[in-house]
Amino acid sequence: MLASLSSLALSHFLMTGAILFVLGMIGFVTRRNLIIMFLCTEMMFQGVVISLVAFAMFHSNVTGQTFVIFVLTIAAAEAALALGLVVLLFRRRRTLDAGAWSAMSG
């Protein structure tokens, strides 16, 4: 068993990626601060990035790493738009509480 502890396989990296993704998801659901909610989506991206690069290594095909560039692009675009919206919402209600906008849930 010690031998198997000291060797790495694809599943190690997939596990770390999955844990980061799930922690981000839990954070998105439980936190009530709008900024932290979007920070948690970035954390989900981190988990996806680790899985993509691990798969790229596993199949010895670099396309998985190329895809990370597009993930970063989308993350940057999402951060710019989401933070702009958060600031706009903050200007209207003077609070970052997601519950302040519960009237929109219909």
Next chain:
Amino acid sequence: MLACPPARILSIAFRGRFFGVCAVSGRSAGQPTKNRATSVILTPILLFVASVLGAFALVLLMPRPGRNLRPLGGLIAITALGVAWLSVALGTDLITQITEDKLGLPSVAFAYYYVFSFIAIASAVRVITHKRPVYSALWFIMVVLSSAGLLLVLNAEFMAFAMIIIYGGAILVTYMFVIMLASQNEPQHEEDIPEYDRYAREPMWACAAGFLLLAVLLSVYYSPNPLQANPAAAMKTDAELIETHLADRALKADGSNQELASSPSTSATKLSNAERVGLDLFESHPLAIELAGVILLVSLIGAIVIAKTHVPNEDELIRGAANAKETGA
């Protein structure tokens, strides 16, 4: 690939339990078949135990009213992570026995993996449990740095440094700006932290759902047909890539351009990680690059439009908030 249904794993586990206990009891340690049976039975059970422990720990770690059980939660969380790693280590035996394929990383890489992924997961827990947004953002930088370390372990240097520069350098600075802009002043006491940062929203259900998802995701490893590296997906070798795309460099290797060929930065037969990524990016995904540019342009224009939106009665709102704070204090 579809996940093996957990019910099936459990049925395998229970059918083989007696066999597994025999294998654990020691005398058959040298026999690979029985060892494998132990792995088949033990790893999913360990994995589910780790998921339940993790969910329990995260509920304890979440900010909520009542008694502070965070040290206990931290201990349980570390235990859960240890059990999960044990399960994956046992399962690695199983997977490599079937696929005969490891990642081909240097033998010391495992130590770096454990260190970086522990830091990443611990910081991720702090991100979602910290009461002050600024500290959450700082812990997120730790997540970015340590997952860049994991990418370095995977020999993806270009991606690791792109992540640090773009995430740690650009996106996180934007987040810090907005946090500073939107929080009135740094709270001195626990009671000054706004209520929406102090208490989590339904942590129990979220943790149960999240860790159920985690258990199902991870049980993919123990499906009857484990992941195999696809040999057809393997890229062209470096020599082929150089011949098709970097003919100048091949010429240099011939000796026609001695001083360039002998410089240490260019190698005639081996490509660096950044070169491989760049070749793949521009060879296979030219349309995607154009689309990425369009998306960035759209978000740029969108951000400007959002920032310039007029908020009716904004001065009154600011004054009202200031008054409310004074009366509250």
